[in-house]
Amino acid sequence: MNTIWKNSNLYIDVEESSIPWLKIFTKYQYQEMSEVPKEIRYEIYEILDIIERLMIEYYNPKKINIASFGNYLPHVHWHIMARFENDSHFPEPMWGEKQRNKEPNLPPMDEFIKKLIENLDS
Amino acid sequence: MNTIWKNSNLYIDVEESSIPWLKIFTKYQYQEMSEVPKEIRYEIYEILDIIERLMIEYYNPKKINIASFGNYLPHVHWHIMARFENDSHFPEPMWGEKQRNKEPNLPPMDEFIKKLIENLDS
Numbered sequence: 001m002n003t004i005w006k007n008s009n010l011y012i013d014v015e016e017s018s019i020p021w022l023k024i025f026t027k028y029q030y031q032e033m034s035e036v037p038k039e040i041r042y043e044i045y046e047i048l049d050i051i052e053r054l055m056i057e058y059y060n061p062k063k064i065n066i067a068s069f070g071n072y073l074p075h076v077h078w079h080i081m082a083r084f085e086n087d088s089h090f091p092e093p094m095w096g097e098k099q100r101n102k103e104p105n106l107p108p109m110d111e112f113i114k115k116l117i118e119n120l121d122s
Numbered sequence: 123m124n125t126i127w128k129n130s131n132l133y134i135d136v137e138e139s140s141i142p143w144l145k146i147f148t149k150y151q152y153q154e155m156s157e158v159p160k161e162i163r164y165e166i167y168e169i170l171d172i173i174e175r176l177m178i179e180y181y182n183p184k185k186i187n188i189a190s191f192g193n194y195l196p197h198v199h200w201h202i203m204a205r206f207e208n209d210s211h212f213p214e215p216m217w218g219e220k221q222r223n224k225e226p227n228l229p230p231m232d233e234f235i236k237k238l239i240e241n242l243d244s
Contacts, residue, residue, distance in 0.1 A: 032186050034174045045167055052156045063196060064154050067189035071205060071213035074185060083193060091193035095215040 004113050005120055009040045010047065012120075018103040020059055020082040020112065021094070022051055029075040033068060036076055048080055050119050055082040058112045065093060126235050127242055131162045132169065134242075140225040142181055142204040142234065143216070144173055151197040155190060158198055170202055172241050177204040180234045187215060 002014045008027065015021035024044055030036045036044070052064045061082035068078045083090050084104040092099060124136045130149065137143040146166055152158045158166070174186045183204035190200045205212055206226040214221060 032174065032178065033188070034171055034178065034186075041167070041171075042164075045163070049156055049163075052154065056154065056156065063191070063193050064156075065189075065191045065193070066155070067187075067191075067215070069185070069187045069189075069215050071185050071187070071215070093189070093191050093193070093215070093217040095218045 005117055009043055012047070014109070014113070015079070017081075017094070019084065019087050019094070020055055020061075020106065020109060022080050023077050024048065024051075024080070025075065025077040031070070031074045031076070033076055044078060047120065048078060051080050051116065054112065054116055054119060055080070058115065059084075059106060062090065067093070067095075069095075127239055131165055134169070136231070136235070137201070139203075139216070141206065141209050141216070142177055142183075142228065142231060144202050145199050146170065146173075146202070147197065147199040153192070153196045153198070155198055166200060169242065170200060173202050173238065176234065176238055176241060177202070180237065181206075181228060184212065189215070189217075191217075 003011050004014055005012045010027060011025050013023045015023055024047055026036055026040060033041060048066060055061060055064060059082045062085045063083045065081045065083050081094060086102050087104050089096055089099055125133050126136055127134045132149060133147050135145045137145055146169055148158055155163060170188060177183060177186060181204045184207045185205045187203045187205050203216060208224050209226050211218055211221055
């Protein structure tokens, strides 16, 4: 796991993938979103919105995908991914059947993460 | 599609499945969540919260799963599912590999939907 940002309630990890894929975790472990205090739930939604807008601006993806499962790891966390028509699984979700071996040619993620941290801290 | 509830911004459909699975659609088509007006985004999150709490109370599931993909249908919609250890795909997401042919033995969905509509309209 590679944590790129945190505050007193949440932290953001990068998922190792051929697409831009971030995960937002609550600092304290809650099994379900409805157990998370309302202000932290809304903080998660605000951060998903900031990440989505920046992914769209920076990567120009075909679609943004968002999910919260936690079936293996019952600790609330949200996935947000930029999807591309030629990525490994499109139009299937990243948990679905692999469609091809190609990887999309994308601008460097370091620059995206730098911009994201600036946005989150501003 | 089986629409069980709607208001001026949103409607809720039941997905045909062996598990409890609802979908929340925006009335107007937006491609991405960040294009949806903020008050409607928060209305979606409130409805996801209401559905999740009632699914937990009524079905006592192992886990709630939530997702917004729209790769096939680029019209913002959210999936919310009650998951059970013995359902067809657990612990994989419902878009992952099928794990077994069993179906969980669940209380009637009609009663759940009736309670949900009461909650949404109160």
